[in-house]
Amino acid sequence: AQKIIIDTDPGQDDAVAILLALASPEIEVLGIVAVAGNVPLALTQLNARKVVELSGREVPVFAGCDRPLDRDLVTAEHVHGKTGLDGIELPDPRLPLQDRHGVDFIIDTLRAEPAGSITLVPIGPLTNIALAFRRAPDIIDRVQRIVLMGGAYFEVGNITPAAEFNIFVDPEAAAEVFAAGVPLVVMPLDVTHKALTSRDWVDQMRALPGRCGPAVAGWTDFFERFDTAKYGSEGAPLHDPCTIAWLLDPDLFQGRQINVEIETQGRWTTGMTVADWWRVSDRPANALFIKDVDRDRLFTLIRDRIATLG
Ligand code: BDR
Numbered sequence: 001a002q003k004i005i006i007d008t009d010p011g012q013d014d015a016v017a018i019l020l021a022l023a024s025p026e027i028e029v030l031g032i033v034a035v036a037g038n039v040p041l042a043l044t045q046l047n048a049r050k051v052v053e054l055s056g057r058e059v060p061v062f063a064g065c066d067r068p069l070d071r072d073l074v075t076a077e078h079v080h081g082k083t084g085l086d087g088i089e090l091p092d093p094r095l096p097l098q099d100r101h102g103v104d105f106i107i108d109t110l111r112a113e114p115a116g117s118i119t120l121v122p123i124g125p126l127t128n129i130a131l132a133f134r135r136a137p138d139i140i141d142r143v144q145r146i147v148l149m150g151g152a153y154f155e156v157g158n159i160t161p162a163a164e165f166n167i168f169v170d171p172e173a174a175a176e177v178f179a180a181g182v183p184l185v186v187m188p189l190d191v192t193h194k195a196l197t198s199r200d201w202v203d204q205m206r207a208l209p210g211r212c213g214p215a216v217a218g219w220t221d222f223f224e225r226f227d228t229a230k231y232g233s234e235g236a237p238l239h240d241p242c243t244i245a246w247l248l249d250p251d252l253f254q255g256r257q258i259n260v261e262i263e264t265q266g267r268w269t270t271g272m273t274v275a276d277w278w279r280v281s282d283r284p285a286n287a288l289f290i291k292d293v294d295r296d297r298l299f300t301l302i303r304d305r306i307a308t309l310g
């Protein structure tokens with residue numbers, strides 16, 4: 001199985017990504033590291049444990065950084081609700097939070113496992129990953145690849161006119177990760193805004209036996225309100241599950257191998273992913289930047305996998 005570490009700020013769409021990974025036998029989740037993002041760390045680590053417990057699987061959950069490298073934390077309760085995981089009530093988890101700091105877990109695991117065997121899947125701000133690389137540069141070459149949700153090109157911004165949330169919250173961290181030389185697969189808003197739930201799919205999820213399908217329906221119903229009000233689009237964007245879906249079936253997606261730089265000093269554009277889609281610079285490609293997805297197959301995959309969790 002493909003070994004991964006999920007770095008996350010749950011978040012309803014993060015939660016669906018976690019369930020999708022835990023439901024997939026091709027993937028072995030070595031650990032889940034929480035980061036401050038959609039809501040503060042105290043909530044993201046709690047939410048991560050709630051989601052693991054809901055899945056019925058056992059995976060260690062760690063707390064990473066509680067704030068960006070060089071900035072104050074910006075959160076997104078306006079999208080995700082006060083808890084970060086509004087939409088359904090989940091019991092307090094019995095699953096304990098691990099003692100070790102999440103950044104140490106990332107470093108130790110990359111050192112302990114064979115080089116090139118671990119994929120990092122960051123679906124929140126990139127603080128933990130950047131700090132791990134700063135503290136232990138020897139691990140950078142040991143990462144197989146990074147498959148992340150963040151950024152935008154044609155769709156530009158969702159937290160400022162120019163920036164997507166995950167990159168905007170910690171642009172310095174993002175800049176370091178994008179410059180690290182690790183092969184990157186990037187799921188920007190350009191593709192995730194095409195991964196919109198349909199009424200029919202949400203109803204199918206709600207009708208699944210067990211607890212996970214109805215939980216996903218509750219989350220996406222809550223999440224949808226924001227996008228409908230804001231963009232007039234129907235359905236909730238399942239941003240973060242696109243990363244796990246790419247690992248399961250990369251043929252679902254289409255993109256280009258291009259250069260992407262992160263703006264950290266913009267007057268208006270801090271956190272922008274400056275994506276050289278048309279290859280007008282001579283800067284070398286550092287990312288597979290995804291733009292399109294086979295929506296029907298994506299949603300069938302998510303439904304069928306989460307159905308196996310019960
Ligand atoms: C990203 O920001 C968060 O609100 C979502 O969980 C996703 O990771 C989308 O911009």
Ligand code: CA
Pocket residue numbers: 008009010011013014038123124240
């Ligand atoms: Ca997220």
